[in-house]
Amino acid sequence: MASSVIDHEKGTETINNRLASPDDAHHQQGKFESAHDAAASGHAATDAHGNALVSFSKDAEKRLVRKIDWAILPPVTTIYLFCFIDRANIGNARHVAPLAGLEKELGLKGYDYNTVLSVFYISYIIFELPSNMACKWIGPGWFIPFLTLCFGIASIGTAFVDTMGQICAVRFILGIFEAGMLPGVAYYMSRFYRRSELAFRLSIYIAMGSFGGAIGGLLASAILTLDNVGSLTEWRMIFAVEGIITVGLAVVAFFTMTDRPETARWLSQDEKDLAIARVKSERVGVTVLLDKISWAKTFRGVFSPVTLSTAFLFLLTNITVQGLAFFAPTIVRTIYPKQSVVQQQLRTVPPYLVGTFFTVLINWLSTRFDRRNLFINLSAPPVMIGYIIFLATRSGAARYTATFFITSGAFANGALSNAQVSANLLSDTARSSGIGMNVMCGNIGGLISTWSYLPFDAPDYKIGNGLNLGASSMIFLCSGLLFLFFKWDNVRRAKVDVDEALTGKSAQEVEEMDWKHPGFRWRP
Template sequence: MSEKAVSDHVGESKSHAPTDSNSVNLKDPQPSSTFDPAAEARLRRKIDFYILPTVALMYLFCFIDRANIGNARLAGLEADLNMSGYDYNTLLSVFYISYIVFELPSNIACKWIGPGWFIPGLTLGFGICSIGTAFVHTFDAACGVRFLLGVFEAGMMPGISYFLSRWYRRRELAFRISMYLVMSPLAGAFGGLLASAILNLDSFGSLNEWRMIFAIEGIITVGIALLALATLTDRPETARWLSAEEKALAIARLVSESEHTGQTVVLDKLDRTKLLRGILNPVVQATSWVMLFATVTVQGLAFFSPTIVRTIYPEKSVTQQQLQTVPPYIVGAFFTMLIPYLSGRFDRRLIFFIGTPLFMMTGYIIFLATDNARARYGATFLIASGSFPLGVLCNAHGAASVVSDTARATAIGLVVMFGNIGGLIATWSFLPFDGPNYPIGNGLNLATGACCFVISVGLWWWSRWDNARRDGEEEQGNAARMLDGLGQRQVEDLEWRHPYFRWRM
């Protein structure tokens, strides 16, 4: 691609809104831009270095600050707050109410304010909430703090995925998303280790036992938020660490992926039509349901793995039980990186959508079929390996199934919102009367794994069918006729309805 062409793309992108530029042929079904692979590789490495470590750290402590309540439960939380019956499940549910309600609004606000400010601001907010949890003395106060925690954490997963979509091509995105979402299983492992280390302290100021977990981890989170406020940047144009040529390349290669569907800029203005296109996209809708069912298992493991381990190894000490939760998460983290890497390597996602639920289903079949402690503990490795990668794939597939930046904000927001509905269901999946073997909880999770599998097969078949239908329309000339007489704004608003758009599989 010539320097002038790259410069033209940069000029168009700086407006953040569609223009009347003729630099892109709206009816040309083939992307016109080619780039030097070596230059792209250098740019990717630079973006990886400056962005991924910071967002990964933020999400690590986002998940720790959410899931450390499971560790606090083992350390005396329920007794100190006079909790009984279903109070623990209620405490988890309060978090998910705000988490679900604020999901989509938070991601729209992320686009409006800019992720470079918004995401660190959220991190600062939930870090303060974690510190506040250390000072609650009643169940009602704990519920209030958990509700606020949900408000601030609601925008983290969709916000970071949306933020990364401003920097990476679609085929690059799944692996980069995995590099921060891998913090979810690592949080299960690291959170258990950190909680064990904290509980070995005699006190932290005036705090002791479970209160120390929330205070120390919250303070670390606040420090990470302040670091992110100083280092993150909204988009390539504002990155001080990119040269002018690198900024031009970063913008132009993203624009090139959507040229044939009429998009001429990387960042468009908020547009109601595009917002709705992201929500009503049929592939995004199906992907959201996969995310919902997968998250039932992911969050169930996060909240109840210490409890499950306690039922398998009741003779071990609390510290030993905490440590037993670590190995399954390490294996889950490995697969969280491996499967998205293979997805990006082969530029395929739906085949992995179909394969990973089989691991989840096998794990829960073992849970239901035997009381053997070693077999059930081994099953947790299969469950973690199958469920954690699905969250990465769902985020990436939602982002790849729309065209504009605006639609991407709501598409990712919807996928994650459905996932958090699954998290709410997970809080009621392992109930006290169902212990110690939890046949109802394990049966529910077997059913959610089966639903992931069935929906994924249907989504793969429908995507192939609709792409073939669109190819037929193009061959018959109907696609070009559909665009005749439309202005640029109208063409852009077609989004995934554009006749030259094809579903990525």
């Protein structure tokens, strides 16, 4: 055991280093004299069995993580808040003016509204994975603000549509640019945080989805009180005002976001080294934090059994989450048909606030215990209870209470599933493709949700509520089965002779193994 003690007054910390065994020489280039050595390209920060070769002062890490939090979380959470609002505000616009709303003015009838929602998800799904690979290639610091600018402009464009064809075109464009936001930010944050830290930070960011449902209702109600501007009346004002805010946020983001620890102007060189070294220290076989894109690693990320199974869970989750986002005003209107439009909008706010609270709480617990799959499993029963109530009674009070059960569990899985995929992929390329795959499949669930609440099924919506009950029940069952897989395969992997399995392999071949590395263990 070697150690180097560095002057705390100069901003760096005590770092204890464990030396690699001779058998690990081709995976580890000797001892580390500093965090800079551990962070350097070509140096693995674990041995061949996945054991960290460097440990850090807890105080140093706490200070660094706090600094990263304040630099990264405010811009990405605010951006995603309006990303969600710009996507879901069509649900508010549908009901803001019963006599001259979106549907009547555009001549939408029957299933036309469902078709408009579906068009968004077609482009959203198609561009999900390519967008996240582009995010890696271009860099999140430029790509995420660019996406924000573009979907803000698309939202403004929605205020000027006059036909169903035009709104379908604008929604398709909106889907292209929003496709990269959820996986892009999740991937971006994985460059800075350890696996145990990621779920909670993602929850703060993804909680903006549930919080966005609340803010969207409040904002729509507030915009209704504004004077009309030219042809922008009632529902058109919602898209215009919210789109302008989004464009403003994009401009700010171009100046405040960074790509990775090395380019973060708000970190000192010692802090940059520490940020890189500590992330590498839990990724077996990884010698560089940001690798070059390769097809081998891309396929490892997409076709990992944990990526595919978690993506299926996220698909089921999004049937509920996106269905609730688009149809919450409709559901509330069936519960309280005699209230004014503004009162109905405001009724959608409290359930979303409860959802925001539980999203953060559940993911904080996930970070506290370094477990993700367990909390995916435990988030399903409240959703199941909510939809059972919807199906079992017509009581308005009972049904409104059910929406609180649903939001308390439904939104947590966005952070948990992306954190689970990230925790079980090693290379930067595999994580970018794996997270993209997860969110792409999740949004297939969003596409399904657009056809879950159909006009002929009102006011009870037994088909939509039954579908959501089935989806949440499957999450509970399948996440339990996935836990058994984690346990079984880790036992199997423990029996493998790591040194023998790696004999004769080059450093590049070892890195391209990713989750197939014999020293890797699944992290539930």
